[in-house]
Amino acid sequence: MPRYSKTLIILHWATALLVVAAWFTSEGGRHVRENPPLLHFSLGLAVLMLVIPRLIARLMGGAPRVEDTQGPWLNLAAKIGHTVLYVFLIGLPLTGWYAASRLGVPISFFGLGLPALVSPVQGAPGFLAEVHETGGIVILWLAGLHALIACWHQFVMRDGTLRRMSPV
Ligand code: HEM
Numbered sequence: 001m002p003r004y005s006k007t008l009i010i011l012h013w014a015t016a017l018l019v020v021a022a023w024f025t026s027e028g029g030r031h032v033r034e035n036p037p038l039l040h041f042s043l044g045l046a047v048l049m050l051v052i053p054r055l056i057a058r059l060m061g062g063a064p065r066v067e068d069t070q071g072p073w074l075n076l077a078a079k080i081g082h083t084v085l086y087v088f089l090i091g092l093p094l095t096g097w098y099a100a101s102r103l104g105v106p107i108s109f110f111g112l113g114l115p116a117l118v119s120p121v122q123g124a125p126g127f128l129a130e131v132h133e134t135g136g137i138v139i140l141w142l143a144g145l146h147a148l149i150a151c152w153h154q155f156v157m158r159d160g161t162l163r164r165m166s167p168v
């Protein structure tokens with residue numbers, strides 16, 4: 001069974017931890033303006049930082065091809081599912097950065113100040129900020145489903161899928 005490259009495996013698990021940590025440190029509502037969750041911003045931005053080398057490593061051939069153990073439709077479903085996860089890994093930090101900019105709070109990456117993406121507003125931060133809040137919950141459900149499918153492959157179909165992403 002071919003495996004993902006070491007780089008992609010490290011980036012996969014580091015990203016998974018960061019997404020969960022970003023979720024735990026997230027805050028919504030009025031006190032984001034008064035007391036911005038800077039750790040949430042840093043952890044979320046780290047997700048964006050990691051997805052860029054990850055996609056490059058992937059383009060350079062670090063990902064094994066999908067194993068043909070399950071028929072073409074399920075293979076296509078797996079590809080679509082992984083693409084959706086990548087869309088969230090890029091879209092969530094960007095909409096979060098946008099939301100923080102609209103709220104007019106300082107944005108930093110572990111102490112390094114970053115510019116606002118758009119001008120601040122007085123009232124609600126707007127539609128994309130709502131997309132961010134909902135997306136932040138949806139990604140966890142998607143990742144949970146993704147983990148369940150991986151375990152189903154491993155323990156029911158016994159096709160060694162977990163080994164492909166295993167750090168050891
Ligand atoms: C927030 C959490 C997670 C995210 C965002 C995530 C995202 C992804 C993405 C985007 C891929 C596709 C990699 C590629 O082809 O470039 C992938 C592959 C994989 N993930 Fe996750 N993942 C998460 C958590 C987990 C967990 C908890 C497990 C295990 C229980 C898991 C097991 C796997 C496996 C086995 C693969 C390889 C699938 C294959 O060989 O086609 N992932 N993950």
Ligand code: HEM
Binds near residue numbers: 040100129
């Ligand atoms: C994978 C990364 C991220 C995840 C999973 C995530 C998740 C979440 C969640 C679940 C909420 C809603 C919290 C609640 O309503 O109690 C939220 C709110 C928020 N997040 Fe993120 N976030 C991420 C990245 C970021 C980044 C990078 C930034 C800024 C640079 C950011 C800024 C914000 C802001 C400003 C809010 C409040 C929005 C509002 O009150 O309208 N997030 N995030």
